[in-house]
């Protein structure tokens with residue numbers, strides 16, 4: 001297959017580039033809004049450019065890793081977030097090719113205290129969540145056999161993410177307070193890329209919405225303790241604080257655990273535990289720094 005991967009400079013896109021080496025039977029076209037080494041320019045909001053790219057390279061499948069992911073900035077720039085997270089999905093979905101798209105736990109309110117299933121009602125509380133949900137709808141309206149993977153708490157050795165922020169703060173500060181009453185599942189972007197290749201390599205195309213994160217649950221406090229411990233940072237004690245003690249610009253879900261039963265059953269896979277994913281990411285970070 002000829003596979004177009006958008007957002008290839010991002011966390012997930014970078015892991016897709018790495019993992020593609022293990023799937024050499026396909027031809028890959030890595031793109032992003034800004035070109036980089038091995039990455040061509042393609043703005044997913046540019047309908048003419050997307051259509052021309054798909055036709056020129058006889059694309060069979062689009063994997064959309066591009067998104068507007070800054071949750072706080074989205075509150076102030078809804079128009080841009082909507083353009084990238086929603087409008088562009090009509091463009092990608094109307095090319096007459098298969099599409100795998102990535103969405104978020106932010107489509108849910110986060111008020112429930114049980115893992116969310118794909119069939120549970122959505123109730124986004126933020127501009128980011130609303131634009132991502134709108135993107136799901138726009139994609140399915142024009143491409144009903146698309147695959148959508150909703151994920152959460154994504155991190156990797158690349159770009160800006162919680163793991164890298166906590167390592168930096170752990171080195172800079174003499175103590176840290178981190179919220180203990182928001183529960184979710186950290187997801188290593190390499191494991192999400194593996195899930196995407198599981199979908200690609202499946203002998204049968206199984207359209208629909210799926211939830212995919214690593215296994216297990218923890219709070220941001222637990223996650224931080226694990227990060228600092230694996231990084232060997234011992235001189236920065238971490239205290240648990242409540243969400244009320246931490247001032248957020250944008251509301252954060254209290255409970256955003258996703259139920260992954262549908263993905264596991266459909267594709268017959270076992271998903272790595274979140275701490276296992278974190279250990280592999282930390283190994284890679286140590287090698288690269």
Ligand SMILES: NC(=O)c1ccc[n+]([C@@H]2O[C@H](COP(=O)([O-])OP(=O)(O)OC[C@H]3O[C@@H](n4cnc5c(N)ncnc54)[C@H](OP(=O)(O)O)[C@@H]3O)[C@@H](O)[C@H]2O)c1
Nearest residue numbers: 007009010011012033043044066067069102104151152154
């Ligand atoms: N990060 C998380 O915690 C999280 C949680 C749940 C779900 N997700 C979802 O997971 C997916 C992957 O996230 P990620 O963390 O890998 O995102 P990321 O690191 O922010 O990467 C997104 C990439 O898309 C690019 N992009 C932005 N606008 C574009 C456009 N118009 N055309 C083409 N490329 C464009 C970005 O470029 P610039 O950086 O130059 O803008 C960036 O390289 C997204 O769908 C995201 O919504 C993420």
